[in-house]
Amino acid sequence: MSRNPETGTQTGTQTGTQTGPETGPETGPETGPETGRPETGPDPDARWLAAVMHSAFFLLLVASAARFLQHHRGEPRAPWVIALSAALAVCYGAGLVLGITGRPDVARPTRAHLVWLTGVTALWAVLVLLAPSFAWCAIPLFVTGLRTLPTVPALALVTGVTVLVVVSQNRLADGFDPNLTIVPVAVAAVTAGVITHMRRQAVRLRESERRxxxxxxxxxxxxxxxxxxxxxxxxxxxxxxxxxxxxxxxxxxxxxxxxxxxxxxxxxxxxxxxxxxxxxxxxxxxxxxxxxxxxxxxxxxxxxxxxxxxxxxxxxxxxxxxxxxxxxxxxxxxxxxxxxxxxxxxxxxxxxxxxxxxxxxxxxxxxxxxxxxxxxxxxxxxxxxxxxxxxxxxxxxxxxxxxxxxxxxxxxxxxxx
The missing domain is CATH 3.30.565.10 (Histidine kinase-like ATPase, C-terminal domain)
Incomplete structure (x- = not known):
């Protein structure tokens, strides 16, 4: 240890402590100018959620089509339902291939994403009116809208989709069914509440990190x-x-x-x-x-x-x-x-x-x-x-x-x- 240059004695107290291993040449945690914060890419959890959501949509679409054919194979509307199912699958898949399905960390959705989401929702709406069993595909649409649209348009989309699901399910039951009315509303409310809360938490976290x-x-x-x-x-x-x-x-x-x-x-x-x-x-x-x-x-x-x-x-x-x-x-x-x-x-x-x-x-x-x-x-x-x-x-x-x-x-x- 160095000593006082005049008195040659060591005085005072040790106030510093070792805080961790040296990070090596140019490979330490800092990535910005000397003390900049690390830059991160897309959230891997968001990618995982998107993969699960897209996979669930195709699974629900196939299951709904199979159920419809099982019960309504010879009906006149069957060709239309199959054609619309195929069109919906192609439209949804095109969004994935083109990368326009939307990202939750983008402040404003792109025009291509809005066109894609509108087309998917319109095809699904027509399909549900023809075959109410396709109503289950609404859940991935809920999640997509809530993750990629601003709060007000997202909630408007969820409300419209929920109304359509309730109407189609009650038509399928040939009358008003409290269970088929309350359950879709509850599912939509929980989904909207959870995802909206998560988005606001993410916004607050980003603001905190920015500060x-x-x-x-x-x-x-x-x-x-x-x-x-x-x-x-x-x-x-x-x-x-x-x-x-x-x-x-x-x-x-x-x-x-x-x-x-x-x-x-x-x-x-x-x-x-x-x-x-x-x-x-x-x-x-x-x-x-x-x-x-x-x-x-x-x-x-x-x-x-x-x-x-x-x-x-x-x-x-x-x-x-x-x-x-x-x-x-x-x-x-x-x-x-x-x-x-x-x-x-x-x-x-x-x-x-x-x-x-x-x-x-x-x-x-x-x-x-x-x-x-x-x-x-x-x-x-x-x-x-x-x-x-x-x-x-x-x-x-x-x-x-x-x-x-x-x-x-x-x-x-x-x-x-």
């Missing part, structure tokens, strides 16, 4: 701005203040400070553009991790910061490199703004199964149990904790008032062969 994604993105941008830009802006402020103090007494030094501040401003502009484009830190452009961390340390005018490497450098995943550079930037920005330190040390240590980044300073320190600054801003340490958690790293913060601070981030890696 969570927005909050994650806001947190990511907050961390990026703090870690990538705050260090440079703090350095610029200090250099400009130094230039102002030495403007009359040492013009050459003042000009050097201004030139350095200008270079830092240009780099900050490049960082801002990279943040907008979701790219890696500019220090890593055409540079190794060690070179990038050394550049971060060299840009720190106050306190002066040294960078050292222990162990044999090894290739690391891009995600790990980017995160370690961001952590270093954020920690040194905190040091410059809050620590009032005389010097700081940035150390990168390569071990067999992990890489460790230590940021130590000899400043005023703080109580790790109350990490927020007196100004109440305190974005630095939470951002470091969040970044460490993304890598499944162990974060340790050692500090006490007046005794400096050591921040250590240990990222687990595959054992080095």
């Amino acid at each position: 969570a994604g927005m909050l994650d993105e806001r947190q990511r941008l907050s961390m990026e701005i703090h870690d990538a830009l705050a260090q440079g802006l703090s350095s610029q402020t200090m250099l400009l203040q130094a230039a102002e103090r030495s403007w009359d007494t040492d013009p050459d030094a003042a000009r050097d400070h201004l030139r350095t501040a200008s270079r830092i401003g240009a780099r900050n502009l490049a960082e801002a553009r990279r943040l907008v484009q979701d790219l890696a830190p500019s220090d890593l452009a055409d540079a190794t991790l060690e070179q990038a961390l050394r550049a971060v340390a060299d840009r720190q005018p106050a306190p002066p910061t040294t960078f050292t490497v222990d162990g044999t450098p090894r290739p690391l995943p891009d995600r790990v490199q980017s995160t370690l550079v961001r952590i270093a930037q954020g920690a040194l920005a905190n040091t410059a703004e809050h620590a009032a330190a005389h010097r700081a040390v940035l150390t990168l240590t390569y071990l067999d199964d992990q890489v460790v980044l230590d940021i130590a300073d000899d400043g005023r320190g703080f109580d790790p149990a109350r990490p927020r600054s007196p100004t109440g801003r305190g974005h630095g340490l939470p951002a470091i904790q969040a970044r460490a958690a993304q890598l499944g790293a162990t974060l340790t913060v050692e500090s006490a008032p007046g005794q400096g601070t050591v921040i250590s981030v240990a990222v687990p890696l595959e054992p080095h062969p």
Whole structure:
């Protein structure tokens, strides 16, 4: 463990815990820009339900046709019923082949889907009027309409289909039958209630995920701005203040400070553009991790910061490199703004199964149990904790008032062969 660069002692308490295994190069759970949420394809449960529903429709259609032929084979309407049954099967199957049967995750149904559903429903309605035994095919139509239409049209479709089923069943019974009237209505009501509830739950879940994604993105941008830009802006402020103090007494030094501040401003502009484009830190452009961390340390005018490497450098995943550079930037920005330190040390240590980044300073320190600054801003340490958690790293913060601070981030890696 790194020690305070001034006192050589370890102080404070460990506040970070290992949160999980390192996810490997470019194959971790994140799929969006650094903290984006995973993108998912069509819901497999929805595909399974659709397959069951379509299969049930064809089974009910075949069973209804078989029942009709069993009891009404020689009747004049038999050819019409068989022809309509075949037409309904072809129409329904065409929708499956063309992929226009509708998806429940689409906000508005397509025109092709509406035409297909209207044609299927019209053929079924004529068929039921000729042969009431085909009324059982209404259940898949219920489900299709409720899953793919907006709520009001879907409920209107269910109501119309239910009325037609009740009328046809009572005709089949040669009079009013309470059982044949109540049962279809109950089945339709339960089906409509369950599927409408499921759809609304799905909408609420998507909205919740959208809000969570927005909050994650806001947190990511907050961390990026703090870690990538705050260090440079703090350095610029200090250099400009130094230039102002030495403007009359040492013009050459003042000009050097201004030139350095200008270079830092240009780099900050490049960082801002990279943040907008979701790219890696500019220090890593055409540079190794060690070179990038050394550049971060060299840009720190106050306190002066040294960078050292222990162990044999090894290739690391891009995600790990980017995160370690961001952590270093954020920690040194905190040091410059809050620590009032005389010097700081940035150390990168390569071990067999992990890489460790230590940021130590000899400043005023703080109580790790109350990490927020007196100004109440305190974005630095939470951002470091969040970044460490993304890598499944162990974060340790050692500090006490007046005794400096050591921040250590240990990222687990595959054992080095």
